[in-house]
Amino acid sequence: MTIQTYNTLSGKKEALQTLEPGHVKLYVCGITAYDYCHIGHARSALAFDMIVRYLRYRGYKVTFVRNFTDIDDKIIARAKEQSTTSEELATRFINEFYTDMDALGVDRPDIEPKATEHIKEMTDLISELIAKGMAYQSGNDVYYIVDSFPEYGKLSKRNIEDMKAGARISVNEQKHHPMDFVLWKGSKPGEPTWDSPWGPGRPGWHIECSAMSRKYLGETFDIHGGGQDLIFPHHENEIAQSEGANDKPFVKSWIHHGFVTIRDEKMSKSLGNFLTIRDILAHYHPEILRFFIFSTHYRNPLDFSETAMRDATAGLERLYECVATVDALDAGNGDRQAASILSAKDIKKVAELEKRFQEAMDNDFNTAQAQGVFFDTVKTINRLQGKITPKSAVTDIEFLKNGLATLKKLAAIMGLLREDAQQFLAARKEQLVAASAIDPAAVEALIAERYQCRLDKKWARSDEIRDKLLAQNIELHDGPDGTTWSVNDS
RNA sequence: GGCGGCGUAGCCAAGUGGCCAAGGCAGUGGUCUGCAAAACCAUUAUUCAUCGGUUCGACUCCGAUCGCCGCCUCCA
Known part of the structure; x- marks a missing residue:
């Protein structure tokens, strides 16, 4: 069995084939550090956390790079509002991000490059594009010539003419063509600046990912990921920059996850339905949020609501109840002579847990299906557990305990069932009492x-x-x- | 307007042409209990938005229609 992943570029599920045998090189667009992270960021972090853990579980070596955008317009504007520097603001919210990630139990990527620490790599890349006639300086800015890259639009499946017709492109006197995008921005007084061949300025948003992915993963790597909203323009522009400069395919497969909505509305600050990770963790155990997020396939939209979280809570508690009852069994008290009460069908159901889990997860990381496999197995274990007495066969008790151990191992890939069952159930009560x-x-x-x-x-x-x-x-x-x-x- | 996606039981949600359309929540019936609750067990879609087409056979492929959503500006 091979792992199938849906590739946004081809629009199809494809078998995972790594450039280097057994080694997946993965780059994911991280956050722009100017505010607290919301539930959408949580979905992104959790989805790729799950993907990396699953790939490693399946025996792959994974080099996982996720960047921090620590310089951009929003950071500058927010720093000004708060009378602080961009650097201080970005550092503060990177730390807040780590607080949230730690609370969610998200593993750290292998490499977490920051844009401001890779200015040289970016200016080098821009110089290469200018030398190849794919970019031009205009005033203090440098722009990418979209018309110089014939395949522009291949990821987002759109063409330059259609986009011009959309007429939502900001007018900018400096650009030769309305679709050209900025690689380097000349700085205005009071803004953070770095020296460059084009004068003091700062990088455009898209160039950092092209430069940093090349540095850490090479000119071509296996998987690039992010939210669906990044497909255009961010990832489209990354392709234009990287393939334009390197003359090599940038990425083999693109993975984009869906959005989180709140009561069927897109999250936005103007609607007042903007939920931060810490808002949610104040009310729900991190595993409940994980269970909820993984209850839907990562590419589908996911609607956050009190009802959905209550369902997730009930579901996760069902799993933990099973763990707690099996934990309470003691094989040491069993009867070594007693005959087994297990039917061949029961044995098969539990024995096939891992295989069925892999089938679900191999199918484009179908965590919803995998959760179904967990419940199906739990149902069998519960039924058997109900028939077990302290005097049952030792082998029967051990069989259930082994099945549970496998369940816990697999659930841990989604970050579930990592707590002691009794403590989890008790903590839930304490939280409700406190509230x-x-x-x-x-x-x-x-x-x-x-x-x-x-x-x-x-x-x-x-x-x-x-x-x-x-x-x-x-x-x-x-x-x-x-x-x-x-x-x-x- | 352009592009992409979705529409499966009361709700959520899997389903890569062919055994009874996973699973969860809620509901119902039971076990347990003084009666309950909790827990556990059992059960709940002749049907997959609608209409056509391809096929021996379609929820799965193709076309049309209706409805919903996202992107096209910063956005996970």
Whole structure:
């Protein structure tokens, strides 16, 4: 079996074939560091985190590069608003980004280049383009000649004439052609500047990725990724720059993930539906966000809502409940002589977990399908677990524990089931208690009173206490070891 | 206007022409319980927006129609 990935350039799923056997070179466009990251950034980071982990799990060596844009118009404008420097602002939000990524449990890429640390690589690349007649200086700026690259538009499937007809292109007196894009911007007074052959200025946005990917991954590499909104103009322009300068194919396969919407509206600050990662993590465990994001294929749109998060919470808790029950089994107490109660069908279902997971993930990283495989397996494990007693066959207990171990290993590729099950379920409760006006001590007191009532068979008072607590969204669970309680958030 | 994508049960969501159209949430029935709740088990689409076409056979391929979304300006 080979891994199939959807390539935006060809518009088809293709078998992964690396330039260097067994080694995937991956470049992903990272953030522009001028604000806190939102849930869309989280989807991007989590999608590629999953992809890298899966490729490594499948035996590939992966060199993963993700850049930081730490100089651009938005950074300059925001720094001015806050009366600080671009450098300070960018550094601050890169640190905030790391805080969010750490909270989400996202692994660091191998290389995280910053634009401002690669000015020389960028000016070299621009000089090459000028020397080849593919760029020109105009005033203090340098522009790319879109007409010099015949394949311009091949990624976004559009042509230059259609785009001019779109008539949304900003008028700029400096450009010879309206579609030409800036490689180098002459600086205005008070802006950060670097020296260049064209005078003091700063790089355009697209050139950094061409320059830094070439430095760290070479002129041609395997996979380039980012959000679908980057297809045009950013990635189209990267192709024009890199292939124009190198005369070699830039990237073999492009991976673009879909957007996150909020209650079916695109996130935007003007609509007031802009949710940052930390907003969400204040209410939900990071694994719930991961579970939610991976419940849809990465290329499809994903709609964030309270309902969707509640569904995700219920689903993830179902997985953790299974883990918790199997964790509680102890093979050491089993009977070495007892016959197995496992049917061939049950054994097959659990044994095929890993194979079915790989089939799903090999199919363009279909995490939604893979989650389905998890649940299907959990259903079998739960059913068997219900039949297991402390005196069951040791081999049966070990079989379930092994199945669970495999499940945890595979779920970890999506960053799921990494917590201790009991702790996860308990943490959920604590979070809900903290978010409510519930006094745990008062609840415990009522439970104690109810316990005595039940011993005395005073069912009326016992049920009254239960109903009273339920009115506060507190659910009681009577078990053999006493009564526990949880908060119902729906 | 140009380009791209989507429309599968109450909701979410897989499905790379052919065994009963995965899975989750909610619902329903059960096990458990003093009664419940929680948990677990079982169950829930003669049908895949509509209409045609290709094929022995289509949710899957092609065309048209309707509806929704994204990009074309910074954007994950």
